[in-house]
Amino acid sequence: MTALLEIRNLRAEIGGREILDGLDLTVAAGEVHAIMGPNGAGKSTLSYVLAGKPGYTITGGEIWFKGEDLTAMAADERAAKGLFLAFQYPLEIPGVATLTFLRAALNAQRRQRGEPELSSPDLLKRVREIAKTLNIDAEMLRRPLNVGFSGGEKKRNETLQMALLEPALCVLDETDSGLDIDALKVVANGVNQLRAPDRGMIVITHYQRLLDHIVPDVVHVLASGRIVETGGKDLALQLEARGYAQYQSEAA
Amino acid sequence: MAAVQETVDQVRRIESDQYKYGFVTDIESEKAPKGLSEEIVRFISAKKDEPDWMLNWRLEAYKRWLTMTPPGWARVAHPEIDFQDLHYYAAPKKKPALASLDEVDPEILKTYEKLGIPLREQEILAGVARPEGERRIAVDAVFDSVSVATTFRKELEAAGVIFMPISEAIRAYPDLIRAYLGSVVPISDNYYATLNSAVFSDGSFVFVPEGVRCPMELSTYFRINERNTGQFERTLIIAEKGAYVSYLEGCTAPQRDENQLHAAVVELVALDDAEIKYSTVQNWYPGNADGVGGIYNFVTKRGDCRGRNAKISWTQVETGSAITWKYPSCILRGENSSGEFYSIAISNGHQQVDSGTKMIHLGKNTSSRIISKGIAAGVSQNTYRGLVSAHRKAVGARNFTACDSLLIGDRCGAHTVPYIEAKTPSAVFEHEATTSKISEDVLFYCVQRGLSQEEAVGLVVNGFVKEVLQHLPMEFAVEAQKLISISLEGSVG
Ligand SMILES: Nc1ncnc2c1ncn2[C@@H]1O[C@H](COP(=O)(O)OP(=O)(O)O)[C@@H](O)[C@H]1O
Numbered sequence: 001m002t003a004l005l006e007i008r009n010l011r012a013e014i015g016g017r018e019i020l021d022g023l024d025l026t027v028a029a030g031e032v033h034a035i036m037g038p039n040g041a042g043k044s045t046l047s048y049v050l051a052g053k054p055g056y057t058i059t060g061g062e063i064w065f066k067g068e069d070l071t072a073m074a075a076d077e078r079a080a081k082g083l084f085l086a087f088q089y090p091l092e093i094p095g096v097a098t099l100t101f102l103r104a105a106l107n108a109q110r111r112q113r114g115e116p117e118l119s120s121p122d123l124l125k126r127v128r129e130i131a132k133t134l135n136i137d138a139e140m141l142r143r144p145l146n147v148g149f150s151g152g153e154k155k156r157n158e159t160l161q162m163a164l165l166e167p168a169l170c171v172l173d174e175t176d177s178g179l180d181i182d183a184l185k186v187v188a189n190g191v192n193q194l195r196a197p198d199r200g201m202i203v204i205t206h207y208q209r210l211l212d213h214i215v216p217d218v219v220h221v222l223a224s225g226r227i228v229e230t231g232g233k234d235l236a237l238q239l240e241a242r243g244y245a246q247y248q249s250e251a252a
Numbered sequence: 253m254a255a256v257q258e259t260v261d262q263v264r265r266i267e268s269d270q271y272k273y274g275f276v277t278d279i280e281s282e283k284a285p286k287g288l289s290e291e292i293v294r295f296i297s298a299k300k301d302e303p304d305w306m307l308n309w310r311l312e313a314y315k316r317w318l319t320m321t322p323p324g325w326a327r328v329a330h331p332e333i334d335f336q337d338l339h340y341y342a343a344p345k346k347k348p349a350l351a352s353l354d355e356v357d358p359e360i361l362k363t364y365e366k367l368g369i370p371l372r373e374q375e376i377l378a379g380v381a382r383p384e385g386e387r388r389i390a391v392d393a394v395f396d397s398v399s400v401a402t403t404f405r406k407e408l409e410a411a412g413v414i415f416m417p418i419s420e421a422i423r424a425y426p427d428l429i430r431a432y433l434g435s436v437v438p439i440s441d442n443y444y445a446t447l448n449s450a451v452f453s454d455g456s457f458v459f460v461p462e463g464v465r466c467p468m469e470l471s472t473y474f475r476i477n478e479r480n481t482g483q484f485e486r487t488l489i490i491a492e493k494g495a496y497v498s499y500l501e502g503c504t505a506p507q508r509d510e511n512q513l514h515a516a517v518v519e520l521v522a523l524d525d526a527e528i529k530y531s532t533v534q535n536w537y538p539g540n541a542d543g544v545g546g547i548y549n550f551v552t553k554r555g556d557c558r559g560r561n562a563k564i565s566w567t568q569v570e571t572g573s574a575i576t577w578k579y580p581s582c583i584l585r586g587e588n589s590s591g592e593f594y595s596i597a598i599s600n601g602h603q604q605v606d607s608g609t610k611m612i613h614l615g616k617n618t619s620s621r622i623i624s625k626g627i628a629a630g631v632s633q634n635t636y637r638g639l640v641s642a643h644r645k646a647v648g649a650r651n652f653t654a655c656d657s658l659l660i661g662d663r664c665g666a667h668t669v670p671y672i673e674a675k676t677p678s679a680v681f682e683h684e685a686t687t688s689k690i691s692e693d694v695l696f697y698c699v700q701r702g703l704s705q706e707e708a709v710g711l712v713v714n715g716f717v718k719e720v721l722q723h724l725p726m727e728f729a730v731e732a733q734k735l736i737s738i739s740l741e742g743s744v745g
Pocket residue numbers: 014015017019037038039040041042043044045046
């Protein structure tokens with residue numbers, strides 16, 4: 001069986017600077033992989049390269065997603081094929097109600113996949129079901145997307161979108177940043193509910209504490225643009241104790 | 253920059269093929285010979301069977317116009333207009349019999365059908381799967397120079413509301429016309445308004461008597477069909493004491509290589525406690541991708557809050573025209589009267605927009621509000637130009653102005669030119685202005701969720717203008733939202 005995601009010897013640059021420098025990573029369906037590493041290691045860069053953000057250039061290597069060449073797909077096509085990025089800093093869209101955005105996103109994906117659009121009542125029903133599990137009230141769905149949302153609200157909103165869009169691969173970039181412990185639990189709980197045999201997850205984090213709540217199957221250390229160490233969930237605890245200094249000096 | 257660049261490129265391609273109203277209707281028409289002279293003015297007046305006082309009014313305007321020069325202060329550039337190279341009158345040859353729609357040339361009815369205008373009352377009345385509670389709209393349709401059909405007249409008459417072509421009103425209600433025509437925009441007002449006064453061919457007349465709330469939205473659709481024809485319509489709306497009316501205006505024109513001139517005048521008069529809401533969705537042909545053709549839209553719109561507590565509100569969505577020169581204004585004469593201006597102006601391709609408003613506070617405790625949203629794409633130039641002034645007697649005058657501009661790509665320009673004059677120290681004027689570029693990161697966020705680049709731009713822009721869209725009547729808001737997406741996206745709506 002082909003892996004859900006297979007990255008081989010990936011090199012990528014932004015602004016003429018090479019950030020990813022021969023990165024290998026394989027994620028099978030059903031698995032949760034954590035990627036940890038020092039600031040500036042290239043974690044967010046990896047997530048953007050996967051999502052197809054303009055400005056990032058792949059200079060070498062391969063990315064296979066569900067057996068297809070991901071690099072040949074446009075960014076919206078990647079989304080419709082089931083790649084979801086939960087942003088570290090979700091963007092604000094003034095004047096566009098959260099529910100309007102959810103409808104636009106889901107129906108855009110469905111159109112691309114040749115599926116009929118979801119009717120407004122059906123959509124509302126599904127959104128409400130998910131929103132309930134994330135402590136999101138109707139008032140928040142009416143507010144313009146992420147505008148004036150607290151850190152916790154933004155991350156819950158990302159999780160809501162993820163649950164609604166039912167992606168095959170979830171990439172969560174520093175989902176724990178800016179969250180207090182209660183908000184973290186709500187979001188982690190939402191994410192855990194999305195764990196499924198046919199879904200893979202990449203959880204990017206600088207700190208170990210998120211992994212107490214979203215327990216990974218595999219933990220990787222990303223430093224200087226490549227995966228330098230891979231282990232089980234214990235690796236996260238070790239990293240917490242000894243820090244990233246070892247990898248940084250290696251890089252220097 | 254890459255993603256935006258993509259949109260910009262896409263947008264650059266769309267203009268000529270995107271304009272879905274660019275068809276020409278094949279009807280025989282009767283035209284005045286090209287050029288402007290006293291004879292032509294007399295010809296137009298005679299065609300309309302006008303009384304002498306009207307002819308003299310026109311001739312006075314014409315004489316005045318001969319002494320004037322076109323204004324040069326707007327931030328628009330175009331070759332000098334040859335006013336002798338235009339037809340000043342064109343009418344469908346089969347004389348429209350306004351008594352019944354059945355007598356209107358079927359080709360014209362077809363045109364309006366294509367434009368989605370429900371001319372036939374029976375269609376509306378039959379309510380073919382119309383959502384419940386949808387308001388009915390009375391329509392006056394102006395084709396080139398002539399009003400071809402006005403719907404719902406009987407029902408409006410029963411309510412005491414007069415809604416008819418102004419050419420008819422001149423004959424039917426001479427006293428009203430003489431009392432009000434030119435009382436807000438005088439003959440000598442400005443170059444284009446004066447020209448209009450001399451040669452206006454038709455337009456709508458609305459009179460809502462004291463205490464009457466007009467039972468439905470009134471609407472006019474303007475359509476320029478003939479080649480080399482100027483359209484000079486004239487609209488006059490009067491709301492007597494305590495009356496209320498909401499009026500909608502839509503505009504389209506066929507695709508032409510040459511520029512066509514449109515110079516309308518709209519006058520609104522609101523007496524004590526009266527309210528007039530005037531909404532426009534302007535979608536004249538904007539010209540092709542290379543900036544060839546398109547309508548020159550030089551329009552004078554002004555409302556006079558003549559009575560206490562009178563209220564006039566302008567809402568406009570401007571997406572078309574090669575050049576837009578337009579400043580719907582309010583004269584706040586009555587004590588406690590208020591004026592509003594809500595505007596969305598989108599420019600794309602080679603379009604040039606110079607638009608805004610004037611709020612002229614003359615009376616005590618008058619208030620005004622200006623919300624302007626400009627969106628520039630392509631190589632277009634988009635200028636907001638607004639005047640807020642308070643007369644010495646306008647004690648307690650208040651204005652709030654917010655002008656926001658959004659740039660798509662880096663080859664377009666947005667400009668804000670406010671003029672503020674307060675002759676009373678008690679006036680409180682607030683002005684806010686922002687200019688921003690559409691955010692790459694926001695667009696990518698949308699695209700990551702599955703939206704195409706174009707859909708993302710449409711969504712963000714619709715969010716940007718939401719505050720103004722909310723002031724449009726429901727039916728128009730939906731239409732406008734689509735139009736906004738079409739005028740910025742590469743997809744056919
Ligand atoms: N637009 C850019 N141009 C140049 N360098 C960038 C750009 N964006 C990020 N970088 C650099 O890339 C490196 C990796 O950044 P990032 O992927 O955000 O790291 P992480 O998420 O692991 O903290 C950093 O050194 C950062 O400064």
